[in-house]
Structures are given as structure tokens and as C-alpha cells.
Amino acid sequence: QVQLVESGGGLVQAGGSLRLSCAAFTRTFSGYTMGWFRQAPGKEREFAAAISWSGGTTSYADSVKGRFTISRDNTKNTVYLQMNSLRPEDTAVYYCARGPRYYSNYDDRGTYDSWGQGTQVTVSS
Numbered sequence: 185q186v187q188l189v190e191s192g193g194g195l196v197q198a199g200g201s202l203r204l205s206c207a208a209f210t211r212t213f214s215g216y217t218m219g220w221f222r223q224a225p226g227k228e229r230e231f232a233a234a235i236s237w238s239g240g241t242t243s244y245a246d247s248v249k250g251r252f253t254i255s256r257d258n259t260k261n262t263v264y265l266q267m268n269s270l271r272p273e274d275t276a277v278y279y280c281a282r283g284p285r286y287y288s289n290y291d292d293r294g295t296y297d298s299w300g301q302g303t304q305v306t307v308s309s
Contacts, residue, residue: 185298186210188280193303196270200307204265206280206300214238214258217283217290220265222276223302233265234283234290243290248274270307277302 187209196202204220219234233254234243242254253266263280281296289295 186213186282188282188298188300190278190280190300190303193278193305195306195308198271198307198309200270201266201268202270202305204267204278204280204303204305206263206265208261208263208282210261213261215285217285217287218254218256218263219281219283219290219296220254220263220278221281221293221296222274222278222305224273224276227276229279229293231291231293232278234287235263236287237285241287245291267305270305272307272309275305275307277304 190206192204215237220232221229222232223229231245232248235254235256239256251269256263279302280300282298283296
């Protein structure tokens with residue numbers, strides 16, 4: 185497992201933007217898929233976005249496609265989630281997680297072995 189620390193959450197009006205960051209404290213960051221999940225009150229934790237170890241492949245939930253962009257900087261051991269055109273329904277705690285070395289089942293929580301503590305994103309209408 186690896187320690188992951190998210191930052192960048194906050195309160196924003198609908199239509200606004202936020203950029204989340206997730207710093208990984210590990211020597212092997214670049215070898216793994218990374219993902220962002222989110223959990224709204226009273227709901228299951230759901231997949232939002234994932235990125236392959238090289239950054240060459242990305243995937244998104246339909247609900248965020250076209251509005252969110254996941255990226256990573258392997259030299260800084262950091263993965264990002266740029267969130268634009270935010271909606272009230274994007275309100276949730278956002279978690280980053282480390283997935284497997286291979287890019288498969290990236291939307292399945294069970295394939296991720298390390299999770300951050302989460303950062304709150306609140307979008308007001």
C-alpha cells in the first residue's frame with residue numbers, strides 16, 4: 185500500500201472549476217493506474233476517472249465526461265483532477281486511489297489497493 189493525500193477541494197458555485205491534487209508517497213508511483221472516485225451523502229462510492237501508468241490512456245464516468253480531466257505528473261508523484269462546469273450533483277467527497285499495474289477494470293473499486301482520506305467538493309446552485 186501507499187500513502188495518498190488529496191487537496192484542492194472546496195466550495196464553488198455551479199459552473200465553476202476546481203483542481204484536485206493527489207500526492208503519492210511511494211517510489212513506485214509511475215508503475216500504477218490511478219483513479220478518482222467520489223461519494224455523495226447516502227450514496228455508494230462511485231468511479232469518476234482513471235489514468236494509466238504512463239498517462240496515455242484515460243477513462244471517465246459518463247456523468248463527468250467532457251467536464252473533468254484526469255492527468256498525472258510522474259516526476260512529482262501526483263495525479264490531478266481538473267473539474268470544470270461543476271454542477272450541484274458533483275457535490276461529494278473525492279478520493280484518489282492506486283489501482284493495478286495493468287489498465288483493466290479501472291472503474292471497479294475492488295482493483296484499487298490504496299486510498300486517500302478524501303477531499304470535500306461542494307457545488308452550490
